[in-house]
Amino acid sequence: xxxxxxxxxxxxxxxxxxxxxxxxxxxxxxxxxxxxxxxxxxxxxxxxxxxxxxxxxxxxxxxxxxxxxxxxxxxxxxxxxxxxxxxxxxxxxxxxxxxxxxxxxxxxxxxxxxxxxxxxxxxxxxxxxxxxxxxxxxxxxxxxxxxxxxxxxxxxxxxxxxxxxxxxxxxxxxxxxxxxxxxxxxxxxxxxxxxxxxxxxxxxxxxxxxxxxxxxxxxxxxxxxxxxxxx
Amino acid sequence: xxxxxxxxxxxxxxxxxxxxxxxxxxxxxxxxxxxxxxxxxxxxxxxxxxxxxxxxxxxxxxxxxxxxxxxxxxxxxxxxxxxxxxxxxxxxxxxxxxxxxxxxxxxxxxxxxxxxxxxxxxxxxxxxxxxxxxxxxxxxxxxxxxxxxxxxxxxxxxxxxxxxxxxxxxxxxxxxxxxxxxxxxxxxxxxxxxxxxxxxxxxxxxxxxxxxxxxxxxxxxxxxxxxxxxx
Numbered sequence: 001x002x003x004x005x006x007x008x009x010x011x012x013x014x015x016x017x018x019x020x021x022x023x024x025x026x027x028x029x030x031x032x033x034x035x036x037x038x039x040x041x042x043x044x045x046x047x048x049x050x051x052x053x054x055x056x057x058x059x060x061x062x063x064x065x066x067x068x069x070x071x072x073x074x075x076x077x078x079x080x081x082x083x084x085x086x087x088x089x090x091x092x093x094x095x096x097x098x099x100x101x102x103x104x105x106x107x108x109x110x111x112x113x114x115x116x117x118x119x120x121x122x123x124x125x126x127x128x129x130x131x132x133x134x135x136x137x138x139x140x141x142x143x144x145x146x147x148x149x150x151x152x153x154x155x156x157x158x159x160x161x162x163x164x165x166x167x168x169x170x171x172x173x174x175x176x177x178x179x180x181x182x183x184x185x186x187x188x189x190x191x192x193x194x195x196x197x198x199x200x201x202x203x204x205x206x207x208x209x210x211x212x213x214x215x216x217x218x219x220x221x222x223x224x225x226x227x228x229x230x231x
Numbered sequence: 232x233x234x235x236x237x238x239x240x241x242x243x244x245x246x247x248x249x250x251x252x253x254x255x256x257x258x259x260x261x262x263x264x265x266x267x268x269x270x271x272x273x274x275x276x277x278x279x280x281x282x283x284x285x286x287x288x289x290x291x292x293x294x295x296x297x298x299x300x301x302x303x304x305x306x307x308x309x310x311x312x313x314x315x316x317x318x319x320x321x322x323x324x325x326x327x328x329x330x331x332x333x334x335x336x337x338x339x340x341x342x343x344x345x346x347x348x349x350x351x352x353x354x355x356x357x358x359x360x361x362x363x364x365x366x367x368x369x370x371x372x373x374x375x376x377x378x379x380x381x382x383x384x385x386x387x388x389x390x391x392x393x394x395x396x397x398x399x400x401x402x403x404x405x406x407x408x409x410x411x412x413x414x415x416x417x418x419x420x421x422x423x424x425x426x427x428x429x430x431x432x433x434x435x436x437x438x439x440x441x442x443x444x445x446x447x448x449x450x451x452x453x454x455x456x457x458x459x460x461x462x
Contacts, residue, residue, distance in 0.1 A: 033301075038333040058254020062297055062301070063297055063299060064298045066293055067293065067334075068294045070293070070338075070341075070346075071263075073345075096383065097341070098341040098344035098380065098382060099338060099340050099342070099382065102336075102337035102378060103337040106330050106336075107301075107302075108332040110301075110331065110333070111329075111330070111332020116346065133382060134381040134382075136380070138380050139377065139380045142377035143377040143381065145373045146377040147333060147449070149374075150330075150333050150370040151364060153363055172334045206319075212380040
């Protein structure tokens with residue numbers, strides 16, 4: 001069986017993708033790829049290591065922050081843009097990183113083409129808030145076409161959750177035993193998680209909608225019920 | 232007028248693209264982007280600096296070689312694949328760098344989206360030998376669609392030579408005074424150029440077909456007529 005690449009950020013969406021891919025292809029055929037791109041914190045990377053270890057898959061770690069030196073986003077440590085709790089849902093938020101998913105997918109496609117992997121999986125989903133243009137069905141379809149055309153082996157992107165809401169990802173993850181306690185989402189990189197940044201809000205809503213308890217710790221009131229779950 | 236990004240490798244094709252873009256938009260609106268991606272030599276980078284200085288445009292230089300650590304190609308210094316003089320024209324050659332143009336264009340699109348540039352120019356052309364899948368009209372069209380979709384401002388790729396043969400690029404460059412003596416093509420990074428690697432062969436043929444003399448120096452017999460042109 002050919003190898004499969006999975007973009008593994010350390011967040012919950014890509015952890016569920018990895019769980020599903022390992023079930024489908026077998027851990028020995030899966031390579032996880034984590035890229036540090038200059039974000040403000042490295043907690044996600046530690047989570048990616050834990051998750052890859054949990055699933056017993058090879059993890060490729062790369063520091064590609066130099067490629068983002070000319071790119072502006074509140075998520076990047078070199079940028080002076082602030083992360084705001086309340087983003088205008090009608091426009092692209094400050095946490096949008098221009099070109100990020102195209103860059104990630106292109107690098108992954110290059111590696112896949114080099115090692116003979118047919119698929120690159122990533123965890124874009126329908127609730128990627130702030131209107132990220134590189135998380136939509138249309139983008140995934142067009143980028144897939146471009147990379148099939150632009151690689152020798154016709155590498156294909158697979159984004160199994162692109163039409164899913166995040167609560168469905170929680171349900172799917174729970175069903176297959178994804179270790180959500182190992183994942184990180186908070187944009188501020190705080191631990192316990194801040195609970196107020198856009199991605200903490202989205203995660204909390206998703207678990208609530210799914211009727212599940214998020215096992216990670218949150219600051220203040222959020223962590224009363226599960227403060228020792230990650231110890 | 233909005234800014235325009237030009238991928239500037241230091242080779243002859245992108246130098247002609249830059250010359251045309253500067254004529255069309257004015258040097259003050261043009262940013263050249265040179266990316267070191269782990270190739271075996273850095274002579275191209277010195278050429279890119281000379282060319283950018285010649286045209287008085289801002290040059291962004293980036294070392295993104297870490298992004299190519301998992302990619303295999305004869306052009307990459309970490310790879311053990313050899314550059315061969317005679318490549319089978321029916322299959323993709325050893326000098327193909329999987330994902331390279333997708334990665335370059337994605338990074339450029341991210342920067343363009345960050346600085347409000349509408350266009351990213353690059354010098355793919357019809358003679359990109361060895362059947363590079365990321366230099367074709369189909370790839371350019373599909374990647375353009377993907378990046379328009381995946382960026383906030385709908386950044387567009389422009390590949391003005393994608394249907395041109397290299398000899399036409401020579402003619403166009405001569406017509407607008409492109410400093411071909413400042414450009415580098417040899418895959419082996421040799422100076423004088425080896426004259427035998429696939430890209431030296433292609434360059435020599437293009438100048439011959441265009442009825443022009445290539446002003447750079449070549450090893451052995453090639454440089455008899457113009458050995459002092461770059462001194």
